[in-house]
Amino acid sequence: MQSVARQVRCANRLGTPVQFRIASSCLQWQCQRRAASYYNPLQWIQEKFAPKARKADPVEEKKRGEQEKQGQQSVFEAAVSHEKRARPKTTSAESAPTDIKKKATEHKYSTANFKISHRKLNMIGRQISGKPIDHAIVQMQFSEKRATSRIKSMLATAKLHATAYKNMDPSKLIVSEAWVTKGPKQLKRLEPRGRGKFGIRVHPDSRMHVILREGKTFEQLKKEQRERRLRRIVSAGLVREDVPLRNPARTWQCVSL
Secondary structure, three states, rough: HHHHHHHHHHHHOOEEEEOOOOHHHHHHHHHHHHHHHHOOOHHHHHHHOOOOOOOOHHHHHHHHHHHHHHHHOOOHHHHHHHHHOOOOOOOHHHHHHOOOOOOOOHHHHOOOOEOHHHHHHHHHHHHHHEHHHHHHHHHHHOOOOOOOOHHHHHHHHHHHHHHHHHOHHHHHHHEEEEEEEOOOOEEEEEEEEEHHHHEEEEOOOOEEEEEEEOOOOOOHHHHHHHHHHHHHHHOOOOOOOOOOOOOOOOOOOOOOO
16 A cells, blocks of 8 residues: 555656646635626627618628529519619709699688677678778777777788798788678577567677788889879870860959969
């Protein structure tokens, strides 16, 4: 036994070094925790699925080109390549939209049904019909009738909608048409009379409709009126006629100067 132990010692001094394995579970757990701290699955998911610019692979492009020449592409790839070839080149003038929106010629607006007689409201309609929109608003502002405040608000809203939504010129807007309609439901109430009799009193409601159109401005109308008056003035002839007076006045009549 002593000889065998001596031989083993000599072999250890002269031969390969002896390897020792650490079988402690505590050290293995510490190594696993240290390795796990360097691996973060959330970071891997973020790097894997983050949006990146697609890089063109020259090998795949070359392979796809060879397949296209040989006709071995799939149905979808062939359709995409065919659309790219068949798509014509458009200039900047052709790419511009060609549809032009038609300009609106009129704008209709109306009030809601409110409690007023259609006869009274029709008188207000005749007052603003045919006037420029600004003059009609001024008429409603200084009128003493009860319904004019509501009509003034309606005209201002109609002017705003016509200029904002239909691109109409506010300086040329006129109240081209104005008419009144009765409401759908007119309240009827009993009115007691003498000797046990009664009557039916109708509480009417009505509404006003207007149509705004672009017409001539106040300056244009004034200019045309002046031209009409000038055309009525007939100038004297270039050479006056040397004729006696026609229908001479009596000498004894008094002539007022």
